[in-house]
Amino acid sequence: MYQNIKKYIYKLDPETAHNLIEKSLYFLGEYLPYLLKPMSEKFSYEDRMLEQKILGMTFQNPVGLAAGFDKNASMLPALKALGFGFVEFGTVTPRPQEGNPKPRLFRYPKYNSIQNAMGFNNEGLEEVKSNLLKHYSLNMPIAANIGKNRTSKDKKIVEDYEVLIDGFKDISDFLVINLSSPNTPGLRDLQSKQFIEELFCMAQEKTDKPLFLKIAPDLDIVDVFEICHVAIENGAKGIVATNTTTDYSLLPGAQNFGGISGEVLCEKSFELFEALAQEFFTKTVLVSVGGISSAEEVYRRLKAGASLVELYSALIFEGPSVTKNINCDLLELMKKDGFKDISEVIGIDRK
DSSP states (O other): OHHHHHHHHTTSOHHHHHHHHHHHHHHHHHHOGGGHHHHHHHHOOOOGGGOEEETTEEESSSEEEOTTSSTTSOSHHHHHHTTOSEEEEEEEOSSOBOOSOSOOEEEEGGGTEEEEOOOSOBOOHHHHHHHHHHHTTSSSOEEEEEOOOTTOOTHHHHHHHHHHHHHHTTTSSEEEEEOOOTTSTTSGGGOSHHHHHHHHHHHHHHOOSOEEEEEOTTSOHHHHHHHHHHHHHTTOOEEEEOOOBOOGGGSTTOOSSSEEEEGGGHHHHHHHHHHHHHHHBTTBEEEEESSOOSHHHHHHHHHHTOSEEEESHHHHHHOTTHHHHHHHHHHHHHHHTTOSSHHHHTTGGGO
């Protein structure tokens, strides 16, 4: 059914299509909540073999939704009904901002990939908090992805993250510090030892909620190791790898700006993740993101050392059954290899 509907969705500009889906899922959760249960029965897949406890949080399955889809935490009940094990909303900035000029979102169906130059468009901390307060009681871990406002510079940058941590620490389960989007000028320059040390020292004093660092796939591996070591030494409980890439050679016909996600990022993302896992498995929680669209790829990431995975583009190209299909097939892969529990799979290639 989705493959038929998708033909009409793809006739729309990508951002228009996204806004339509966003409004539909918001309306469903806000005004038709009685439909969420049958929706969950259709699109969710649960089995105790897939459940795990991480940092005091219970994840019913390892497949989460990456930041960027639900920027304003307005779709959470419907996203839970779609079977995600957790959702990372945002990126949220302290003040509302419109983001970069349009067009800024491009789809490449032939390559199951997306390119975006959104620029942290969101409704700002206060509006997102209002949305989140309605739904924080959901039986699903919720992560706040936080970033600086475009106009914030120097000392104001740390203040932006401080304000966001204060705002979300009591109404989210963990926080992801985003320094790796390519769409905010100067943001990736903050992926430095000195800034990360300052930022995580501040954050650790503000909250005891788990703090994660999200990194870019385009960094040199030596730099990745250095900034991850610094983050962990200063209180980070997890690393999310990776954000979108600016390696435009991966995607034929790509724009020369913004970040690329989807299947063309898969191998680049996995290559960096595996190096990261070789260094940090058992030292921190690892979340793998980038080009994931199948149970086989999820299985590969878990065996490499990921406790959790996230997807985004796969939801666009595969539709609302994607998490159910992945979790169902993942369970079969585990059974075939004789695993009794997902915890036995995590990092098996590192042992």
